[in-house]
Amino acid sequence: MLTLKKTARSGTDCMEKLAEIFAKIPWASFGRQTPISRLAKSILPVGNHFGVQKHQSGETISSEDPGFEEWIMDIQGTAFQCGPGKLLTCWHVCQALEVRSGHAYIQADTIFNGKLAKTYYPITSCFNFIDPRHRKGNASVDVGVLICPVRSPDDHKYEVPAVKWGDSTRVGIGDRVLIGGYPLGRDLFLTAATNRGIVQPTFYDGIISAILPATQPEETRLFQISSVALGGISGGVVCTADTGKVIGMVTSGLSVENVSLPITYAIPSEVLQPWVDAISFVTKD
Known part of the structure; x- marks a missing residue:
């Protein structure tokens, strides 16, 4: 009986120590900051979303909302920030976007009421590559630009930096x-x-x-x-x-x-x- 009591006590002590260790685990961490994780902030999904009110800028939903998954838009491709209101993507991605009907969006992460959230910003226009060599459009170069002049209110800021270019x-x-x-x-x-x-x-x-x-x-x-x-x-x-x-x-x-x-x-x-x-x-x- 004494042995059983010691084993039970040891088991309790072990679980308490494990609980202390587990309390220190960064469960919600995205990992340490690296040059690539910083670049990731400039890379956004682009697609169509029919759950957001037409042309409504800054529609935000928290990651803890029960319908969070349902709000993930129909991602057509990738875009990356190149300057204020300007993102680059492929022209064939632009062609898949419902820009004229007001359902084309980029999605950006933000912090809303202290919690991780995502915000949808409408794409107001897009156009294909104009080749300076010929001063006209060039379908052989699969490049398009998205114009998305976002608002950035204090309660859910648009914190998407422009990429840094290499040679x-x-x-x-x-x-x-x-x-x-x-x-x-x-x-x-x-x-x-x-x-x-x-x-x-x-x-x-x-x-x-x-x-x-x-x-x-x-x-x-x-x-x-x-x-x-x-x-x-x-x-x-x-x-x-x-x-x-x-x-x-x-x-x-x-x-x-x-x-x-x-x-x-x-x-x-x-x-x-x-x-x-x-x-x-x-x-x-």
Whole structure:
């Protein structure tokens, strides 16, 4: 009997020590800050949402709301912040957006009443790449810009910084890079039975496996990357793995018989940065 009492007491002491240890576990942590986690704040999902009132800016829902998962929009692709009110993505992503009907949005994380929340901001317009070489649109360059002049009230600020650009002209074959975006769209965040609903970009590792030079006047150089590009990551970033500087944008991937291959194509930042920096707009209010 004495042995049983000691064992029971020891078991109680053990559980108390475990409880102390478990109380110190950062259960809600997203991990330590890195150059890539800082870049992730600039990468947003873009898509259509029919649950938000038309053209209502700053519709916010808390992660603790019972209907949180139902509010995850139909993600069509990825976009990244390049300046106030300006985000880059692929033109084929723009074409899938319900901009004219007022149902196209970007989704950004925010803190609302002290809790993690997501806010939807309407995309007011988008347009395709205008090639400075020819002074007209160029369908061969799959680039579009989203105009989204958001309001940022004190109770749920829009804290999405512009990306930092790298020099894509210095990229060579064999250089290690990461691609980041929203592969599989909405489905990725609702597949698992647990840990559901928190929407954040996913990153993949690869190298520059080839550089495809322009062979026609309407073409651009392309990076070929040894990484799989799943649907939804179109418009995602290509960045340096150590600094998080953006050196390109994902446009497409290669698949055979519905099997995705580790071959991804991207437009270098030497084309993207000067074009988006030259875009300006004014708002009425």
